[in-house]
Amino acid sequence: MNSDDPDGDLVRRVGEGDPQAVEALVARKLPRMTALAQRLLGDRAEAEDVVQELFLRVWKSAAAWRPGAARFDTWMHRVAYNLCTDRLRKRREVALPETWDAPDPQPLVDSEISARQQSDAVGRALADLAPRQREAIVLTYYQELPNREAAALMGIGVDALESLLARGRRALKARLEECHE
Amino acid sequence: MSERMDFARFEALVAAYGATPSRWPEEERAAAQAFARTDPRAEAVLKEADTIDDLLFAHRVAEPSRTLRAMVLESAPRRRRIVGRVRLWWSSIAFGIAAAGGVLAGSAAMAALEPVTANVQLYQHDDLTTFEDTSEENAQ
Secondary structure, rough: OOOOOOOHHHHHHHHHOOHHHHHHHHEEEEEEHHHHHHHHHHHHHHHHHHHHHHHHHHHHHOOOOOOOOHHHHHHHHHHHHHHHHHHHHHHHHHHOOOOOOOOOOOOHHHHHHHHHHHHHHHHHHHHHHHHHHHHHEEEEEHOOOOOOHHHHOOOOOHHHHHHHHHHHHHHHHEEEEEEEO | OOOOOOHHHHHHHHHHHHHHHHHHHHHHHHHHHHHHHHHOOOOHHHHHHHHHHHHHHHHOOOOOHHHHHHHHHOEEEEEEEHHHHHHHHHHHHHHHHHHHOOHHHHHHHHHOOOOOOOOOOEEOOEEEEEEEEEEOOOOO
């Protein structure tokens, strides 16, 4: 058993067909992976499709999973990230409807913003970011991956990751300030 | 052992990772924290980053629905289905022989099915056919 991988033993039991291990793995990973997919794609229905596909691959791979250099969470992130970027690539090839994830031009007054409205505003600003900036922010901030892991997933170096993070954060702030003016 | 950090690196690190030290790269965290404690320019940098951190963390994603959870669980392969198929196979044999050999043979066959993995031999005796559990004879 790989003591460095907190999911290693659970995955081994999933591979052996242990139904309790299956439930435990879903409880542990489903919220995290749903959040990742939704923030990358900006669309709940698509995110749920990705997550279902992701878990199909988990079930196929669990029996053959061997503890090694990569942690299982890292592997899941890689598969989810690739599934999401494939969908994002297909979106760019297809003309999107004008109303797709359109930002709300209605200005918001700080004192009247509810937590839900603020969350929605940030969600829209995230969706408006350049894709690579959004990916960098989602992987490091929301998924809390170490910078080397996030950079490796994106196929870039840490310096490039930090540049995307800094630009993404500035762009997000600027976008939200525009909405408040 | 961490090296001393200069302002340019501190500013770049906070601009990328935000104001929370636990989010800074592990190998630079101690140096960045020391810089933040000792350099008066650090406060303004951290304050700016903090406002962006607050914005980011305001974004919430709804928990997965029960439907999604159920669908994901349903898609998982189940070990018990294999055992069910073995029992079904034995059941088919038993019922087939019961139909050919009469009710008594069928009852004996059903009794011999528990446990599923019991060693059995098929005997042909005049007009009766029966299962006999030979697990004691063949015990290893």
